[in-house]
Structure formats: C-alpha cells, structure tokens
Amino acid sequence: xxxxxxxQLIGLCTGTLLLTSALMVWRHSLLASIRLLSVQGxxxxxxxxxxxxxxxxxxxILVAVLVLLVKGVALPWVLARETHATTRTDEAPRLxxxxxxxxxxxxxxxxxxxxxxxxxxxxxxxxxxxxxGLAMVLIGFLxxxxxxxxxxxxxxxxxxxxxxxxxxFLTSGGVPLFLELGISLDVLLVVVILYVFAGxxxxxFGNTEIDQLRKLHD
Amino acid sequence: xxxALWIPLAIPALLALLxxxxxxxxxxxxSPVASSVAVLGSGLLLVSAALADQVPTLGxxxxxxxxxxxxMLTVVGAVGLVSTWGGLGHDSTVPARFAGSxxxxxxxxxxxxxxxxxxxxxxxxxxxxxxxxxxxAFLVGHHRTPRSLEAAWKYVILGSVGVxxxxxxxxxxYAASRGxxxxxLSWLVLSQADLPLDPALIRAGxxxxxxxxxxxxxxxxxxxxxxxxxxxxxxxxxGLMSGVLLAVALYAILRIQTITDAVIGPDFLRxxxxxxxxxxxxxxxxxxxRQRDFKRMLAYSSIEHMGMMAVGAAIGAAALPAVLLYxxxxxxxxATLFVLSGRILEVEGTPKIDAVRAxxxxxxxxxxxxxxxxxxxxxxxxxxxxxxxxGIIVAGFSAGMGAVVGIALVLLLxxxxxxxxxxxxxxxxxxxxxxxxxxxxxxxxxxxxPTGVVPVVDAGxxxxxxxxxxxxxxxLVPDRSAHGPMLPLILALATTAVVAFIAEPxxxxxxxxxxxxxxxx
Numbered sequence: 001x002x003x004x005x006x007x008q009l010i011g012l013c014t015g016t017l018l019l020t021s022a023l024m025v026w027r028h029s030l031l032a033s034i035r036l037l038s039v040q041g042x043x044x045x046x047x048x049x050x051x052x053x054x055x056x057x058x059x060x061i062l063v064a065v066l067v068l069l070v071k072g073v074a075l076p077w078v079l080a081r082e083t084h085a086t087t088r089t090d091e092a093p094r095l096x097x098x099x100x101x102x103x104x105x106x107x108x109x110x111x112x113x114x115x116x117x118x119x120x121x122x123x124x125x126x127x128x129x130x131x132x133g134l135a136m137v138l139i140g141f142l143x144x145x146x147x148x149x150x151x152x153x154x155x156x157x158x159x160x161x162x163x164x165x166x167x168x169f170l171t172s173g174g175v176p177l178f179l180e181l182g183i184s185l186d187v188l189l190v191v192v193i194l195y196v197f198a199g200x201x202x203x204x205f206g207n208t209e210i211d212q213l214r215k216l217h218d
Numbered sequence: 219x220x221x222a223l224w225i226p227l228a229i230p231a232l233l234a235l236l237x238x239x240x241x242x243x244x245x246x247x248x249s250p251v252a253s254s255v256a257v258l259g260s261g262l263l264l265v266s267a268a269l270a271d272q273v274p275t276l277g278x279x280x281x282x283x284x285x286x287x288x289x290m291l292t293v294v295g296a297v298g299l300v301s302t303w304g305g306l307g308h309d310s311t312v313p314a315r316f317a318g319s320x321x322x323x324x325x326x327x328x329x330x331x332x333x334x335x336x337x338x339x340x341x342x343x344x345x346x347x348x349x350x351x352x353x354x355a356f357l358v359g360h361h362r363t364p365r366s367l368e369a370a371w372k373y374v375i376l377g378s379v380g381v382x383x384x385x386x387x388x389x390x391x392y393a394a395s396r397g398x399x400x401x402x403l404s405w406l407v408l409s410q411a412d413l414p415l416d417p418a419l420i421r422a423g424x425x426x427x428x429x430x431x432x433x434x435x436x437x438x439x440x441x442x443x444x445x446x447x448x449x450x451x452x453x454x455x456x457g458l459m460s461g462v463l464l465a466v467a468l469y470a471i472l473r474i475q476t477i478t479d480a481v482i483g484p485d486f487l488r489x490x491x492x493x494x495x496x497x498x499x500x501x502x503x504x505x506x507x508r509q510r511d512f513k514r515m516l517a518y519s520s521i522e523h524m525g526m527m528a529v530g531a532a533i534g535a536a537a538l539p540a541v542l543l544y545x546x547x548x549x550x551x552x553a554t555l556f557v558l559s560g561r562i563l564e565v566e567g568t569p570k571i572d573a574v575r576a577x578x579x580x581x582x583x584x585x586x587x588x589x590x591x592x593x594x595x596x597x598x599x600x601x602x603x604x605x606x607x608x609g610i611i612v613a614g615f616s617a618g619m620g621a622v623v624g625i626a627l628v629l630l631l632x633x634x635x636x637x638x639x640x641x642x643x644x645x646x647x648x649x650x651x652x653x654x655x656x657x658x659x660x661x662x663x664x665x666x667x668p669t670g671v672v673p674v675v676d677a678g679x680x681x682x683x684x685x686x687x688x689x690x691x692x693x694l695v696p697d698r699s700a701h702g703p704m705l706p707l708i709l710a711l712a713t714t715a716v717v718a719f720i721a722e723p724x725x726x727x728x729x730x731x732x733x734x735x736x737x738x739x
Contacts, residue, residue: 122393164386175341186352
C-alpha cells in the first residue's frame with residue numbers, strides 16, 4: 001500500500017517545497033513570506049517523515065519531528081515577532097516580479113541539468129526529486145541577492161538552508177541524528193543573532209534596509 | 219591519553235559559564251586566558267602522544283587526535299593565549315553590562331575551534347565551524363557602533379552562507395559514501411585510497427565544500443567580510459579570528475583535499491586553490507598599496523598569507539610541512555600585531571596611518587615590538603614566515619608549478635614594498651609631524667561651542683581629553699610603557715623566531731602531520 005503511494009507523496013512534498021519557494025520570490029510582503037516559510041517547514045518535515053516510514057527507521061522520524069519544531073514553528077515564530085513589532089515594511093526588490101519568476105524558472109531548469117549529471121549514480125524515487133533541493137538553494141541565493149530588507153535576506157538564507165536539507169534527505173536519507181541536531185541548533189542561533197542585529201539596525205537607523213550598510217570600504 | 223581530548227572542550231565551556239555567572243571582574247577577565255592555557259596544554263600533550271605513535275580517540279572514534287589534529291590544537295591554544303593574555307589590558311572600554319558575555323564568548327569560540335580540529339567527522343567539524351560564526355558574531359559587533367553593526371551583519375550573512383555551501387558539499391560527499399555500503403563522514407574512512415566513492419559526487423561535493431570553507435578562510439573572491447570584521451572587532455578578537463579561525467578553515471580545506479585527491483586525483487583542487495590563492499594575493503597587493511587604516515592593513519595581510527597558504531596547498535605533498543609551519547608563524551605574528559594595534563588605537567585614538575606618525579620617537583614601548591612583529595610578518599629571517607614562504611616557493615618550482623609560484627613571488631614583492639612603506643610611515647619620522655593631528659581636537663572644541671548646538675558638557679569633555687594627552691609642543695617625554703602585558707608578545711615573537719630551526723621535535727611533528735594528509739611518503 002505505502003510503496004504505491006510513496007512516489008506520489010515524495011512528489012507532493014517536493015512540489016510544495018518548490019511552490020512555496022517560488023511564491024516567496026513573487027510576494028513582497030514580509031509577513032506573507034514568513035507564512036510561506038512556515039508552510040515550507042511543514043512540507044520538509046512531511047518529506048522527512050515519508051522517507052522515514054519508507055525506510056522504516058525510527059531515527060528519521062525523530063529528525064522529522066525536529067525539523068517540524070525548528071523550521072515549521074520556531075524560526076517563523078522568531079521572524080514573525082520581529083515583523084509584528086514594527087510597522088509593516090514591504091519589500092521593494094531589485095528585480096520586478098516577472099523577471100524574478102522567470103529567473104526562478106531558469107534556475108529550476110539549471111538545477112535539473114546539473115543534477116542529471118551529478119546524481120546519475122544514485123537510483124530511486126527520492127534521488128529523482130533531488131534537483132528540487134538544488135533549485136531551492138539557487139532560489140535562496142536569488143532572494144539573498146535581490147532583497148533590500150534585513151528580514152527578507154534572512155528568509156533567503158533560510159530557503160537556502162531548507163534546500164540543502166532537502167538535498168541531504170533525498171540523496172542520502174539525511175545526516176545522522178546528532179548532526180541534524182547540531183545543524184538545526186546552529187541555524188536557529190544564526191537566525192536569532194541576525195534578528196538581534198536587525199533590531200539594533202532599526203534602533204540606529206530607523207529602518208532595516210541593507211543598502212545603508214556601506215560605510216566600510218576601501 | 220584520551221582525557222586530553224576532553225580538556226579543550228570541557229574546560230573552556232565551564233569557564234564560559236563561570237565568566238557569565240561570576241561577579242568578580244578579575245576572575246572573569248582571566249577566564250579566556252585559562253581557556254587558552256587548557257587548549258594549549260592538551261595540544262602539547264596530544265603532540266607528545268602523536269610523536270610516540272599514539273592516536274588517542276574518544277566517543278567511539280568521534281574525536282580523534284592524529285599528528286595533524288594535535289598540531290592544529292596546539293596552534294589554536296598558542297594563538298589564543300597570545301591574543302587573550304596580550305588583550306588583558308585592553309577591555310577597559312567594554313561596557314560593564316556586556317563584559318561577562320564578551321569573555322564567555324571567547325571561551326566558547328576556543329572550545330568550538332578545538333572541537334573543529336579534533337572531530338573525526340566532517341559534519342561535526344562543520345557544526346563546530348558554524349558555531350564559531352555564532353560566537354564571534356557578537357564579538358565583531360561588540361562596540362555597538364553603526365560601523366561594527368555593518369561589519370557584523372556582513373560577517374554573519376557571508377559566513378553563514380559560505381558555510382551553508384560547505385554543508386551542501388558535505389551532504390554530497392556523504393551521499394557518495396553510501397555506495398560503499400556504510401554511509402560515513404569520518405575523515406579516516408573517507409581518505410582511504412581504495413574506497414569505491416562516486417567520482418562525480420566527490421568532485422561536486424569537494425568543490426562546494428572547499429568553496430564554502432574558503433569563504434571562511436578569507437580567500438578571494440569571497441574575502442569581502444574579512445577586512446570589515448577584522449577592523450571593527452576588538453583587537454584580541456581580530457587576533458583570534460585571523461590566527462585561529464582562518465587557520466582552522468584552511469585545515470578543513472586540507473582534509474577535504476585529501477578525500478578528493480584519493481578519488482579524482484590532485485589536479486582538480488589544484489587549479490581551484492591556485493586561482494583562489496593568486497587572486498587573494500592580487501587583492502591584498504592592490505588594496506595594500508593605498509591603505510590608510512592600520513587594522514585594515516593587517517586584515518589584508520591576512521588575506522595575503524591565506525592566499526600563499528592556498529598556493530602551498532595547491533602544490534601538494536612537498537609544500538605541506540611549510541604550509542603547516544606557516545599556520546603557526548602567521549597566527550602568532552598576527553595575534554601579536556593585532557594586540558599591539560588595539561593598544562595603539564587606544565592611546566592614539568585613531569586607526570588612521572596618517573595620524574599615527576613618529577611612533578618610534580613618541581612611544582617606543584609600542585613601536586619597538588610593532589616594528590619587530592611587522593618584520594616577522596613581511597617575511598624577514600629568522601622568523602618562520604620567511605622559511606615557510608621559501609619552502610612553498612621551492613616546492614612549487616620543483617613540482618612544475620613555476621608559473622603560479624612566479625606570479626605569487628611578484629605579488630609578494632609588491633606587498634612587501636607596500637607594507638614596508640606603511641610601517642615606516644607609522645613609526646619613523648620626526649615627532650613634529652604629529653603636532654597638527656594631536657592639536658586638532660583642542661581646536662575643534664572652542665570652535666564648536668559658539669554654534670550653540672553642541673552642549674557645553676561635550677566641549678568640556680573634549681578639552682579634558684586634549685589635556686590628558688601629552689601635548690606635542692611641550693618638550694617630549696617618550697612614552698616607554700607597553701600599555702599592557704608584554705610577556706605574551708615577547709614569547710610569541712621568540713617562538714616564531716626559533717621554531718624554524720628546531721628539527722626535533724618540530725620538524726618531525728610537521729612531517730608526521732603532513733603524512734596524515736598524504737604528503738611525504
């Protein structure tokens with residue numbers, strides 16, 4: 001029973017991951033992006049759980065719970081608190097929505113091309129979905145480069161991180177549990193630190209635009 | 219001997235906790251020094267074990283100290299000791315509220331770096347390196363000025379993204395190891411020559427991992443965070459980042475190189491590292507020529523030396539002992555210089571090279587060690603950086619990489635000239651030249667008062683500040699004070715001066731450490 005719907009479940013989860021990434025590029029409101037990030041966290045946790053059930057490993061199910069708590073709940077909550085506390089600042093990115101979505105499509109194609117050479121040695125349904133993870137990494141970069149607000153850059157970083165996690169789970173069933181713990185903790189702390197810095201930025205400059213950080217140069 | 223693997227992790231962690239909870243400022247400020255001593259002590263213990271052909275392990279092989287790890291741990295401890303001990307006189311400007319967290323974060327940083335070099339697992343090492351980003355983020359932003367905030371933001375974003383790329387690479391290496399039956403991230407297993415690893419995955423994984431750690435090592439073109447972070451962080455932290463963080467990132471690159479070399483041959487990473495190294499040398503040369511800030515000058519010099527080490531790593535086996543000696547020499551010298559730069563910044567009140575003139579006449583207590591350390595950094599014998607650079611260049615010519623080494627040599631000469639000129643500008647000259655700069659604050663205060671905007675208190679503060687400075691027109695009394703502990707700096711410089719001449723045990727240790735990386739059979 002489960003083996004028949006397994007490919008469909010993998011497809012559903014990875015599809016949600018890619019869709020939420022693309023929507024984050026499209027939407028300019030920070031709050032909407034945070035909601036999408038939360039959905040993405042849930043999709044990633046579901047993906048891990050599906051892989052865990054398929055492989056019958058309890059450890060992977062535990063990792064799924066961890067992913068759900070960190071990426072689905074904790075991180076979006078931290079970000080949302082930062083955003084609610086201030087007046088809603090909408091993003092004015094460097095790329096217009098059409099160009100940005102076109103870039104997303106190109107990046108996705110690129111990652112399929114790269115992955116077809118790279119992952120030729122690995123079989124299985126999950127490995128076929130791995131290009132989605134690469135595409136998310138590239139979309140994360142796109143967000144990092146084109147966004148001007150501190151909060152949006154943070155979201156770009158998290159999409160990048162989700163992409164790496166997706167690749168990890170799809171190609172090798174994820175890293176060992178203790179490492180996943182360490183990695184999640186590191187990412188959580190980085191976000192908290194950047195959140196603190198964004199707060200300091202607001203109290204120093206009155207807003208969180210990255211473009212004003214250009215005092216230091218040679 | 220395996221207890222020596224616990225010490226550098228547990229003692230700094232405990233001391234970090236202590237400095238957070240302690241009410242005694244003396245205890246708090248000594249805790250990072252004690253952490254460094256713990257790391258250095260266990261490093262030396264593990265070195266002696268490595269020389270006796272023992273390889274202590276712990277936690278089912280998760281922690282492992284071969285000759286290379288033991289050597290790197292010693293470097294972490296030694297550079298940490300110079301930075302923290304030398305920096306003891308420095309933190310008078312630290313606001314009392316954050317003082318505890320400052321010292322605690324330095325201890326956490328040392329523990330994380332120790333974990334990174336002792337872990338026999340790429341994933342664990344990754345987590346430890348990322349943990350240092352977290353520990354140093356607040357240290358870089360410590361002064362809470364807009365500039366330090368900017369430096370810290372860039373540092374965290376670039377550092378985390380770089381290290382995230384390395385994680386993607388590590389994930390691919392892990393996926394490649396699935397083909398061997400048991401997926402593993404252990405250095406020891408992965409660097410065995412006859413493992414059936416998927417070449418395509420190892421190539422991509424190795425490239426991404428090296429790219430990611432090169433960001434952390436400050437190699438061009440991913441170096442842009444480095445000058446900002448180094449110039450804005452408190453001086454002891456700059457010393458730690460330059461001497462320890464960059465070195466450990468290079469260590470990660472060397473370990474990954476061992477894995478990829480065994481599977482796809484050395485040519486692939488050789489090209490990558492040569493390009494990165496030469497580009498770093500070029501960036502350093504271009505930006506040192508017209509450098510105005512002495513802390514940024516030191517930061518660009520770090521990029522230069524990391525570039526030279528990357529060139530050494532690209533050459534491979536024959537150059538590895540020189541590269542490892544380089545790590546120690548550069549770490550100790552740079553920690554000394556950053557500690558001194560912090561003191562100069564504190565007494566002179568400016569990071570501008572133009573404003574700090576005739577230091578040798580006015581403040582010989584700071585200028586003499588600064589001159590000696592700069593000589594060591596620029597690459598004068600008998601200091602070990604000279605021998606490392608010569609070793610890398612000779613190995614490069616004999617390995618048939620004459621073109622790369624030739625370009626590096628030309629760039630080194632340009633950097634040599636720039637650094638000499640800047641050092642001379644800071645230290646040598648007649649003290650009269652410094653007069654206009656020092657008088658300026660006193661002249662500004664009365665001028666500002668009549669505008670009425672500046673509160674009276676502010677003008678008063680400026681005047682007292684100007685009075686406190688020795689007025690240059692008054693017959694000059696040379697300031698012979700070193701403005702802080704002198705012993706760590708003397709020890710560091712003495713070590714770099716003699717270390718290249720000690721064949722036993724240093725030479726043996728370097729050879730064994732290089733053997734771990736597949737050098738010198």
